[in-house]
Amino acid sequence: MERFFNTAGPNQPALHYTLPPLERVDWAELSWLIDAQRYFVLHAPRQTGKTGLLLHLAQQLNEAGRYRALYVNIEAAQAARNDVGAAMGTVLGAFASAADVYWNDAALCAWTRDVATTGERGDALRRVLEHWARLSPVPLVLFVDEVDALVGDALVSLLRQIRAGYAQRPTAFPHSMVLCGVRDVRDYRIHRSDGEVITGGSAFNIKSESIRLGDFTQAQMAALLAQHTVTTGQTFDDGVLEELWEDTRGQPWLVNALAFEACFRLPALRDRSCPVTLEHLRQARERLILRCDTHLDQLADKLREPRVRSVIEPIIASESGSVDLPDDDIQYCRDLGLLAPGRPLSIANRIYREIIPRQLTWSTQETMAQETAWYVRANGRLDMVALLTAFQQFFREHSESWLDRYAYKEAGPQLLLQAFLQRVVNGGGRIAREYGLGMGRTDLFLQWPLTPQGFVGPLQRVVLELKVLHSTRQYTLEQGMAQITRYGDQCGADEAHLLLFDRNPHIPWEQKLYRSEHHHAGRAVMAWGM
Structure with missing residues (x-):
């Protein structure tokens, strides 16, 4: 069977294009930690190759012969919630199954299952690990996956049982243990059934290191695409790798999903003599976003969490001043993979930047009574004046009731306009979005095909800049003129529209709503008051 880009479950090199796993971590550091009998954490966002x-790693250690290594996935214990007995029973069942599957040790599997079904389970995991370590002819190394699937009392019990046996290593407890999940254990805030909140660091203070599995580098992405070319003969045009990098910033699932969508789902590219072009990649991106696969759907679900909203909302609103955000919430969003490294805070990649506003306004967009045909002229161009005039009236009539529905109220005007545009442009155009903390504006780049050739033919290019008044109208207008002129030149735009939102409830609509034409540095700009 022809290999392909994997988007579901662990990679199997016989089936999937696969990067050597050890190229993505510092193997010298990992092997030293294992040799030094350390218990440590490996974490990364979901679907990154953990x-x-x-x-x-388990296979490599077993083949080397110095250690007896085992991979165990304990995710099934999540369903037990705060029921420690049920959770530990499931955890021990997972350990028993792993011993049977990976070691072919039926006797140890049976003994462990017997412990799981009899007696007091509150200390059962510690007793099982002690027994396993004593029986093992060489030091025992365990890789425990999905640790943070456990919650509350069950997670506290797991961590404390491991901590209780730690001093007995390596002869009567595992020589080394690696706990793996989305978050670093020190960042866990564990809510017990009695209302007490415990941090992971206090429940598991034996952890020596925390290692984050990184995203792909641009070179690793190139190596992955090269495997497809070697296997099929299909090439990638110049610029495709760079575009893929901007879309994904190396997020492994996104890289594989976008490449799979382009190379295996676009009908034109099933002919392997046809190279993958920039336009193919952009088509694949739009299809992926519209389909909202599980990975992207999980991302959308996280946006509802208050801790995520506190960080993402000021980014969408492009707030320009200093914003006081809880460090824990920022770290939580980083662990989820929502934020790019460094400062100022920004969304991790272009696809997430596109998906987030769409997901937050999906129901709004779907229920708006707007049709693309209303705003298309006889020559095929979008009538932006008619479109934005309609939005002005829509915003006047409905903004209060619509914005009340949003959890992200501070970014409400920006989200509502994007929903309105997306509703209209979904009939055949594209919108690119630029926003971020400290920008003080949201930039939108609208592309509209003018012929049946689609995006490979002539395009109408329009830039829109959204600003919320925090100073005088005149100052904001002058500032916006300079900004949108630069943005329009950068995009090669035919039209430029500057939208100024006045959120002062005491200003009457008659004063808020206006339209005026301006020129700045040789560019015509239409200003719109909202």
Whole structure:
């Protein structure tokens, strides 16, 4: 069977294009930690290759013969919630199954299952690990995956049982343990059934290191695409790798999903003599976003969490001043993979930047009574004056009731306009979005095909800049003129529209709503008051 880009479950090199797992981590550091009998954490956002790496590490250690290594996934214990007995029973069942599957040790599997079904389970995991370590002819190394699937009392019990046996290593407890999940254990805030909140660091203070599995580098992405070219003969045009990098910033699932969508789902590219072009990649991106696969759907679900909203909302609103955000919430969003490294805070990649506003306004967009045909002229161009005039009236009539529905109220005007535009442009155009903390504006770049050739033919290019008044109208207008002129030149735009939102409830609509034409540095700009 022809290999392909994997988007579901651990990679299998016989089936999937696969990067060598050890190229994505510092193997010298990992091997030293294991040799030094350390218990440590490996964490990364979902679908970044954690499980595949752990399976590879366990296999490599077993083949070397110095250690007896085992991979165990305990995610099934999540369903037990705060029921420690039920959770530990499931955890021990997972350990028993792993011993049977990876070691072919039926006797140890049966003994462990017997412990799981009899007696007091509150200390059962510690007793099982002690027994396993005593029986093992060489030091025992365990890779425990999905640790943070456990919650509350069950997670506290797991961590404390491991901590209780730690001093007995390596002869009567595992020589080394790696706990794996989305978050670093020190960042866990564990809510017990009695109302007490415990941090992971206090429940598991034996952890020596925390290692984050990184995203792909641009070179690693190139190596992955090269495997497809070697296997199929299909090439990638110049600029495709750079575009893929901007879209994904190396997020492994996004890289694989976008490449799979382009190379295996676009009908034109099933002919392997046809190279993958920039336009093919952009088509694949739009299809991926519209389909909202599980990975992107999970991302959308996280946006509802208050801790995520507190960080993402000021980014969408492009707030320009200093924003006081809880460090824990920022770290939580980083662990989820929502934020790019460094400062100022920004969304991790272009696809997430596109998906987030769409997901936050999906129901709004779907229920708006707007049709693309209303705003298309006889020559095929979008009538932006008619479109934005309609939005002005829509905003006047409905903004209060619509914005009340949003959890992200501070970014409400920006989200509502994007929903309105997306509703209209979904009939055949594209919108690119630029926003971020400290920008003080949201930039939109609208592309509209003018012929049946689509995006490979002539395009209408329009830039829109959204600003919320925090100073005088005149100052904001002058500032916006300079900004949108630069943005329009950068995009090669035919039209430029500057939208100024006045959120002062005491200003009457008659004063808020206006339209005026301006020129700045040789560019015509239409200003719109909202």
